[in-house]
Amino acid sequence: MYMMVFAIAPLFGAAASDLGGRKTVYMVGLGSFLVANTLLAVLPPHIAELYILRVFQAFGSCIVFSVGAGTVADITEPAKRGTALAWFLMGPQLGPVLGPLIGGALAEESRWRWIFGFLSLASFPVYILIVFCTPETLRSLVGNGAPVANQPWFSIPNFRTQPCTDLRAPKAPRPTPRKFLHLLKYPPHLIVSFNGAFQFAGLYAIFISFATIWQEGYGWTAAETGYAYICPGIAMFVASMVVGRLSDWMRKRALAKSSTGKVAPERRITIQIFGFVIAAAGKIMFGWFALAHFHPAAVLFCTALAAIGMSIIFVTSTSFQTECDPGQAASLVALAGFMRNMAAAISSLIMASILDAMGWGWAFTGLGIIDLLSKSNSHNFIVAFRASLRKMTNFKVDIVSDTVCPWCYVGKKRLEKGIAAYMKKHPDSKDTFETSWYPFYLNPDAPKSADKQQLYESKFGKERTAMMQERLSQIGKDEGINFKYGGKTGNTRDSHRLVQLGKTKGPQMQTRVIEELFAAYFENEKDITTQEILTEAGIKAGLDEKEIKDWLESGKGGPEVDKEVQQARRQQITGVPNFTINDQFEIGGAQEPEAFVQLFERLKRQEGSH
Known part of the structure; x- marks a missing residue:
């Protein structure tokens, strides 16, 4: 013993x-x-x-x-x-x-x-x-x-x-x-x-x-x-x-x-x-x-x-x-x-x-x-x-996010810029990058559907909401995101279930689903709590329409979402986006692209690669 x-x-x-x-x-x-x-x-x-x-x-x-x-x-x-x-x-x-x-x-x-x-x-x-x-x-x-x-x-x-x-x-x-x-x-x-x-x-x-x-x-x-x-x-x-x-x-x-x-x-x-x-x-x-x-x-x-x-x-x-x-x-x-x-x-x-x-x-x-x-x-x-x-590294990036989190959208864009900057800095590199997305609830008690602007103003006040949106719009413009603030918001469990369907098709499909959900919610003012909009986003990402509807109507993916949300809480993740690279380095928030480049290079150095 x-x-x-x-x-x-x-x-x-x-x-x-x-x-x-x-x-x-x-x-x-x-x-x-x-x-x-x-x-x-x-x-x-x-x-x-x-x-x-x-x-x-x-x-x-x-x-x-x-x-x-x-x-x-x-x-x-x-x-x-x-x-x-x-x-x-x-x-x-x-x-x-x-x-x-x-x-x-x-x-x-x-x-x-x-x-x-x-x-x-x-x-x-x-x-x-x-x-x-x-x-x-x-x-x-x-x-x-x-x-x-x-x-x-x-x-x-x-x-x-x-x-x-x-x-x-x-x-x-x-x-x-x-x-x-x-x-x-x-x-x-x-x-x-x-x-x-x-x-x-x-x-x-x-x-x-x-x-x-x-x-x-x-x-x-x-x-x-x-x-x-x-x-x-x-x-x-x-x-x-x-x-x-x-x-x-x-x-x-x-x-x-x-x-x-x-x-x-x-x-x-x-x-x-x-x-x-x-x-x-x-x-x-x-x-x-x-x-x-x-x-x-x-x-x-x-x-x-x-x-x-x-x-x-x-x-x-x-x-x-x-x-x-x-x-x-x-x-x-x-x-x-x-x-x-x-x-x-x-x-x-x-x-x-x-x-x-x-x-x-x-x-x-x-x-x-x-x-x-x-x-x-x-x-x-x-x-x-x-x-x-030393010839090739597979960088695996695990991202915890919510589909109604604006900084998660910004973080995604900056991660992509960081990957592009790394490859430009190392043109002979054969390294690969794989992203996996995991769910998080910014507002676990959110209603099924509510007016987005009214919800923001009731939580932060009109003046602070206006300042936050002005700053976010400027940052979004720099990242190629046209943030809009109208439309509905609400509980995001079903949208995370759609992301789970994308996950079953591979990391690239999961990322495309995330991209379509972000674009629909933040740039087109669509209500991603509805099955209609979720189906539309899934089709644009490349999923089969019949499979999407069957998935959403049957409740598939729900237990997996609930388990991963609980796992994030056990890991003491309290804010998103949260990035973990190769199970070694962790970044919280929408960091600048250079932060990702530094960590990619640090991992390569640890492998004796450069």
Whole structure:
């Protein structure tokens, strides 16, 4: 159960930190860890209490780890990120090593509570530093850091940091299960996450076999077995430092040779080939050496090799992922952690049976073969896949809008201008653009049909309505829209149902339906709450008249509209238009075309495209 919580909880903590800020998640997570350990140290022992508090202990410790990777991506430039991540990754790598070492010294009936007491005492000063001395680092909240640049070393925490208004700062999409699946649908992320999971599971299999090897095979005590973890721990520490600096040096060297002044993130994973070979050699030798009862130094040397191989893969994979998508660094690391910890949990469950069935030598030889197979396929595929991305990117733009929202019409025109400007700026680009429209109700309680002008004036007053319409007319003229303000307005559910019909025919048809509805309502003063006008708009867009009437009369598309409206509310979308590009960047309002161009180019840079 502990490992399950350890695997799943970071997904929620990381998503929250990518959206709402790092510091609050740090405070909640580490606070949970601190309280749980303190209670475990002082309360009378009870099995139910142990299970419950261990859950909070796991929750607190694991989400801090995933958020930490996001902080490193926030504050470290790509040129130095490998070294920074090497230091950061010391925590999760040394945890499984130091835990048995410290626990072995305290795991006696008279002082077992000191295990939790030690954790409380060790984490308390860190918690104080985070609460009072650590600034917020999330780029979508602090931009380039200017809002917190003058923050004193010691300050009272602020739980609500105002979002940054700089459009160049990435804004992570609101977390949903679909967004997490989208991250894993990107093959390089999936591959490096699986590789990390297999590596961690293999090394974890070695660690969980220590009690059997050293105590039963070599007659060591529990404390002496704990000391055995020092060897792979030192190996991981040294390997991480060396690999982090080597990765940054190789990137710097490639940058100096680059004619474009840019380096693809997959340069980071070139040295993984050596990591897979070293890890495989360590595991294979460990199995046979342990089986033959070689000298303990030889067996420990094998564990060091396996640890070195994992560190190489671990550091370079994390550097690669955070460089590919710095806006969702915490979520990516949490996903990798989820797969890694699930693999470790499975390993702990099945390893004993595998060792009994296959024997030590062949069991660890099998793990080594998996490493070698990973080496031969993953690197070449990632390089080839990302090379194809540099030739073409499919920009997917999800737009939440209402069919009676004038700024949604303006936003559509500006998006189209932004796409045209991007293609003009990059004439050799083979990139494609796909728009998908989702419903929103500006006025959920709107009547079926009402006079548009009277409704505006009753809501805003005559003078303010006139000023708003004058400004909108001028903006519309600049965008090629002839806004008119007569006619009827009302509930827009049926118009969104028509958009759903267009969606069933493909993104282009859906966009044509939206265009006809906007033109009918804003430029021709037509009542899009009536079936007659909706049918007319659908026909102009290219839909079949009979199918339109059948769709509208039968209520088709209604449940889908209702579900998507509720989903927008759950995502805390309170105004439209709202644009999300490739599930990574989000823009609210009818932004200028240049804002879209900047984000399209930013996505290309993240893919190592330009």
